[in-house]
Amino acid sequence: MVYRSIFLRSFPIRENSFIVKVLTDQEGSVPVFLRGNKKNIFRKSVFPGTLVDVELVKTKSEVAILSEYNVIRSPEIKSFNQSILLLSYLDIIDKIARGAFESVERVAENIICDGETQFKDLAWLVRCLNEEFYCAGFSDRAVCDDDVESYKNIKRRIIEILGYLPKSIKLVDKEVYG
Numbered sequence: 001m002v003y004r005s006i007f008l009r010s011f012p013i014r015e016n017s018f019i020v021k022v023l024t025d026q027e028g029s030v031p032v033f034l035r036g037n038k039k040n041i042f043r044k045s046v047f048p049g050t051l052v053d054v055e056l057v058k059t060k061s062e063v064a065i066l067s068e069y070n071v072i073r074s075p076e077i078k079s080f081n082q083s084i085l086l087l088s089y090l091d092i093i094d095k096i097a098r099g100a101f102e103s104v105e106r107v108a109e110n111i112i113c114d115g116e117t118q119f120k121d122l123a124w125l126v127r128c129l130n131e132e133f134y135c136a137g138f139s140d141r142a143v144c145d146d147d148v149e150s151y152k153n154i155k156r157r158i159i160e161i162l163g164y165l166p167k168s169i170k171l172v173d174k175e176v177y178g
Contacts, residue, residue, distance in 0.1 A: 085119035
């Protein structure tokens with residue numbers, strides 16, 4: 001079955017294979033097995049946040065097998081700060097996307113808007129996370145202020161939802177606030 005998805009991250013498990021996590025509308029955040037010669041091609045052309053069509057072969061276990069993929073568009077990261085903010089966003093999306101997810105296309109638009117990779121500043125991260133929490137039913141309304149208080153509220157919300165603060169958000173703190 002072919003899914004429109006966003007590549008979230010990969011985990012090596014052996015020399016010639018690894019687990020890839022993708023976000024799909026139908027399944028949410030899904031672990032997928034990738035092995036052999038596809039591994040090298042996948043690593044060179046696909047970065048976290050890339051919108052891809054993937055063909056998955058379901059197995060009896062929770063992990064499907066990735067048989068084919070087609071890259072639709074990939075983010076162009078221009079700074080370390082931008083990569084940290086994007087990875088933080090994807091990390092949170094991975095954690096809240098259990099079961100059916102509302103819209104891969106919305107997440108893709110948050111990452112690449114008008115042909116340009118976003119997440120240039122903390123305000124963009126706060127706006128996108130507010131939107132995701134609202135759409136996932138974790139907050140009643142989407143409030144998008146550009147002040148530090150909004151970021152503190154987002155961090156509190158993340159801890160309430162996940163039970164902890166991911167390392168990627170701690171990296172944002174270190175990078176943005178020194």
